[in-house]
Every structure is written in C-alpha cells, then in structure tokens.
Amino acid sequence: MAGEDWIELKFRLADGTDIGPSKYNQSMTVSSLKEKIISQWPKDAENIPKTVNDVKLINAGKILDNNRTLAESRLPVGELPGMVITMHVVLRPPTLDKKSEKLQNDPPMKNRCACTIL
Numbered sequence: 001m002a003g004e005d006w007i008e009l010k011f012r013l014a015d016g017t018d019i020g021p022s023k024y025n026q027s028m029t030v031s032s033l034k035e036k037i038i039s040q041w042p043k044d045a046e047n048i049p050k051t052v053n054d055v056k057l058i059n060a061g062k063i064l065d066n067n068r069t070l071a072e073s074r075l076p077v078g079e080l081p082g083m084v085i086t087m088h089v090v091l092r093p094p095t096l097d098k099k100s101e102k103l104q105n106d107p108p109m110k111n112r113c114a115c116t117i118l
Contacts, residue, residue, distance in 0.1 A: 007070060008084045011037055011057075014091065015045070021084045026071035030057060030064045037089060047091050058088040 005027070010020035019040050024033060034052040041048055049055045057064040064073045064087075074085075 007074070009033075010084055010086050011089045012086055013042075013045075013089050017042060018086075019089075024070060026074075027069050029067065029069055030073055031066040033057070033070065034066070049091055054092045056090040056092070058090060059085070 005025055006023045007026055008021050008023050010018050010022075012018055019037060019042075024036075031052050034055045034057065037055060037057075038049050038052070052066060059073065062073075
C-alpha cells in the first residue's frame, strides 16, 4: 500500500508550540527532517537553530540518529495507523566563542602589577 510509505509527524518545541502535523516519507533521513524543521521554525522564537547539529529529535524517549531513516528510527510501541506521531525537539544550548566574545565585549587587558607592603 502506498500510504504505508508515509507517516504523519508533528514536532513539539520546548515552549509547548508545535510544528506540523505534516506527512513525511519513511525513507527520509533524520538529518533532512531536521532541515525541514529548521526551515519551519517560528521566526519570533527566542532561540533559533542554525544547523541540524543544534537540534535533537526524541521519539519514545530515544534520541534519533542523523544518519538513519525515519523507518529505521521509529518505534512501533503505541503507534496506530492513521495517528499523528509527536516527536520532541530539543535545542543544543548556544555555545559562545570565547575568543570572539572577549575581543568584542572586553576592553583590552593591560599588564598591571600591584605591590602590597605589610
């Protein structure tokens, strides 16, 4: 049956909003699915992912691997035909580039010396 190649997914973000539901081909990789999620990410959100490595997808308590297809990643527990599967989306905290942050925000350090007489 051609309908079996497609699954309906929605993605729950940390703030409780959802992306979807939409139908996806089971042969799609998790990495390409993450790219679609990033393209549909709410523009008014506080944190917006830049790359697929900034996003983790969780299905039934398991983090999905980027190189696997949706068919390989799905767990059949609790799934019924025609139902929407909710996956949770977790963002990697933004990493700060300490060198560039110091150069931009901190005044240049001057060598200082201090003497204490007791």
